[in-house]
Amino acid sequence: MFDLSSIFDRLFPICRSITGPGLRESLQILGEYIPLEMHGIASGQTVLDWTVPDEWSVESARLVGPDGSVICDFAQNNLHLVNYSVPHSASISLAELQPHLHSLPHLPDAIPYVTSYYSPRWGFCLTHRQRENLPEGQYTVDIRTKLQPGEVNFATSVLPGETEKTILISSYLCHPSMANNELSGPLGLLRMYERIKAMPHRHHTYVFLLCPETIGSICYLSRFGEEIGKHLVGGMVLTCLGGHRDTLSFKMSRQDWVATPGPIDRLARTFAAQYPNRFEIREFTPISGSDERQFCSPGFNLPVIQAARTVYGQFVEYHTSADDKRFMRIEQVERAADALSEFIEVFDLHDSFLENTHPYGEPQLGRRGLYPTINSPMNRGSSSDGFTDHRTTLNRLLMMLSLADGKRGLLEIAAKIGCGADQLIPILRELQKMDMIKTVLKT
Amino acid sequence: MFDLSSIFDRLFPICRSITGPGLRESLQILGEYIPLEMHGIASGQTVLDWTVPDEWSVESARLVGPDGSVICDFAQNNLHLVNYSVPHSASISLAELQPHLHSLPHLPDAIPYVTSYYSPRWGFCLTHRQRENLPEGQYTVDIRTKLQPGEVNFATSVLPGETEKTILISSYLCHPSMANNELSGPLGLLRMYERIKAMPHRHHTYVFLLCPETIGSICYLSRFGEEIGKHLVGGMVLTCLGGHRDTLSFKMSRQDWVATPGPIDRLARTFAAQYPNRFEIREFTPISGSDERQFCSPGFNLPVIQAARTVYGQFVEYHTSADDKRFMRIEQVERAADALSEFIEVFDLHDSFLENTHPYGEPQLGRRGLYPTINSPMNRGSSSDGFTDHRTTLNRLLMMLSLADGKRGLLEIAAKIGCGADQLIPILRELQKMDMIKTVLKT
């Protein structure tokens, strides 16, 4: 498996934004691990209701105090500069400077992350402790950035399957040096790619997407939305996969919100019901979130859920320099990617039905060695509870044979039996080997 | 607005019944305020399962005691005479008289209201206190009434709208001098007529009906039932709109009862769920009620609900002389009519869908001045609760845009957002002005 920790260390220092060289460099590094096709849409192009902005690049940015000491230096921490700051050089008083400074009184040692993509601004971000100690006097602002025609970049990768029906795994890449709310997503995507590539049967085709948030998925949809819409059976946006929380959280798609949930929404609810400590549900909302807001806009209305562990806006380190590798924890990202890959393995079967090949009367299991050949009340003395115990393998096998009528899938059968779909996989394989159950594609 | 108090005072003294001059006079008075088309169906005509009865009129009716004192005089209070009493003149003992007297032991100072429309009877109603003091001796009964061929009268009024689809507002007029369970309905109807007439857009055609209870709506349905059935999308019978209760109560239609609720049933339930102190639900029942029992008979099965405040049978003054103007209170009738008019304004939109005109991806709200152009974690320090707060205008706007997919109406959207449909009207108007939402008729 990929060593996510070392990949993290390569990516973390780069100053990413929704456009520019840092974004491109990050995509290229990721492309060393999985095959990535690169795409770009030029500044000025209309993409859905938006216009691709000019590309932003930073040469240097410094704020120098009255005594000549450096207050903020982009070279030291790229969060110091308001992302998409316009170039600016000036000598101004502290009072004039203040409206351009950003700090967090409630988190006095963290540098906030501030952006102004579509409205020309300049500014510096610094710790509140530092800001409170700024002396009166003249400050030198020296921001050397460029806003010039370029493109929005994004990248895709495909793992083909038996059918054209497609599952999308997507994450975003546009925040500079942050961990949980930036790198946990792309790193989790790398690991899921590995796991899905290793699946013995891949019924579906898998598309992986890495793009800057919002404008990147809008660009992707502008170019590929119609096509992906034809084949997509389910998708998952990865975000904030690390952090302290143990439970993974699915944000449902808009389809679920408007009471027409698709199979991936239903599977997410099934997992959350089955394993309440491992998975939980957030309802869909268009108010906040990641790229699922674009995939789930009413025109596309795609069945794309979002998976997260320590959710944006729910941890105080969110969008600050405190969202670092120690906060994120690599192993939490790995655990998330593993659990989500298991989810996807079950989802890969979502449109298959199970069919008992001997459906008339009970099959005679005794001659197949699957049922006791002697019938005695002997072992029922202590308790009759085990009599219809749904937990034994034999009983689950009997229930699966009864339910496998060619009109039900693994999920419905597991729900009926009252266990997880994953727990039935070994029984299914055994019955498939004996030609007692086959899978048929829902047409 | 109409001065309902003075109209009340004109109508209250008149002796109404299901037929006769008092009914006609009452309709004519109401016709001075709103245009009314008068209808009549002749005695002896078959109307559905019924036969139109002879018309009843009263010249005078007195009960005189052994000492010559007048016990009951119709001229003093028309409730003294059993409604539809046949003519009768006799001198009889108190023992012979008793079966023809009606009083209320539990309400000893009220005169009960008693009717015998379809079985020939005579009788007097009086307070229980008076009855208990009647001395032995010979009583003189002198009832001068007439039962002769005439007609059942009723009246209609129409406010045309953009489509032929029709909303019916109905009330009854057949009880003599009573207030809550008689005049509150027609007076509320007058006020609703005014309010609906003033609506800027009236998508539906409104039919107003005033008729004697039961036989009047049966006559109306006998003549117009087939036609109204073709166009009716919802109706409301007004009854008992006054009295002390603060909450308005909707009696659902039979369609709701048999689990096929139409849009007006659903809207009533929505209002009751949204505003539990202002509206409540009574389930449909054929056992008691007003003219909705006819509209909702299984053959017609029309989507007609009933609206009331202090419901018949649930107040002790019901069907007695104690149901007077002081009990009813004009301002309670006005408040009811106003609330029901607001209900109707929302209902007028029930078959319109909302459609986001920029449904692919999120619309760029920033350039329209609807979204902040700077993104900072600054204001999230104290709490992240406001992050997806459904109560702010911006968040409701985002949710409305997401839900407005041309397949959902205002009600469904409001339910999803978790607020009242009425609370979304200002946002809807704003988005309509910016051409970001349009309404489309459900076809």
Next chain:
Amino acid sequence: MFDLSSIFDRLFPICRSITGPGLRESLQILGEYIPLEMHGIASGQTVLDWTVPDEWSVESARLVGPDGSVICDFAQNNLHLVNYSVPHSASISLAELQPHLHSLPHLPDAIPYVTSYYSPRWGFCLTHRQRENLPEGQYTVDIRTKLQPGEVNFATSVLPGETEKTILISSYLCHPSMANNELSGPLGLLRMYERIKAMPHRHHTYVFLLCPETIGSICYLSRFGEEIGKHLVGGMVLTCLGGHRDTLSFKMSRQDWVATPGPIDRLARTFAAQYPNRFEIREFTPISGSDERQFCSPGFNLPVIQAARTVYGQFVEYHTSADDKRFMRIEQVERAADALSEFIEVFDLHDSFLENTHPYGEPQLGRRGLYPTINSPMNRGSSSDGFTDHRTTLNRLLMMLSLADGKRGLLEIAAKIGCGADQLIPILRELQKMDMIKTVLKT
């Protein structure tokens, strides 16, 4: 009515099995009470996934101890011999004998009932108390049984009705001398036959089936499954109708399990909801049960429920000599059959709709003597509760007329009114007599 007690006494001593002379003799005795058509399928024939086994007959079987005393004698109690024991003669030590002995430590005075139909074995069953006192030494085994080609026998009886639509009443006959879990079923079936034969109108055709459990119903389905599948609207397997419990229990069909319940499932749930002390529901399971496991196998998927009182596996005497007449109690079987016959009488109406013949407006009940002709607030003084009381006959009649729109059956109407369907039968008959309601067949 049949004297079930004396029939019991004739059947109890016979050694039945899934084949053989005891089974045939039992069917012939039952055929003296109701007309039975006998069927047989020959050994070696393939029936669904099974093969008809050789027929088993017993000449004698004895186990003799070291001192010559008889330990087990089939002639004394047929449970002493493992059912389907192969012939065996030997002189063996106690240690060699032990694996062939069956007893119950938890029920030391009962002889267990053990079978080995499809795997050749021999063995004896005895009380645990007896077994513990067996001395060391040589034992003589002398089992004189035959396994030779023959047939599996079963019997059917038909009560024709107005339509070909069929209701199946089934029970099994294959256990030797046991009562609740053997004879209670066939005896209950006899009594239900009598009751159903006496019904004034039998809309459906009734098929009664008696067969050895599992292989017998598999033989029946192999021969008649396709035909019965065309006409069957509901079926009921009778088992364990006696014993101490007061409540009857319905095991639902597989159709109910997979969320497509048919009318007999729905009726069972209705009865259980309406009369919670008299009826209860067990969910369908393929893990254990009686012949409904075959009828409800996914290929047939017939709407066959199972009715029981003191359910197999839930009483300690199950499958032992302690399951005798005293445990079963004849009167408990009779009470069960009576209650199930009433259930079937309501079920016979399940596909009829009720239609009000005067559906437009309320019918004028006053002139038919069904409604008071005087209207007065007199009797409402103490309470208005009775006003819409669903318990009075008049109110139920009004509700039935409103609900009888030709699209609803007795059950739905009763559910709506909130009473039992059986409680509406007298009102239905009254309204039918007055030509105010008719029944129409659901087509």
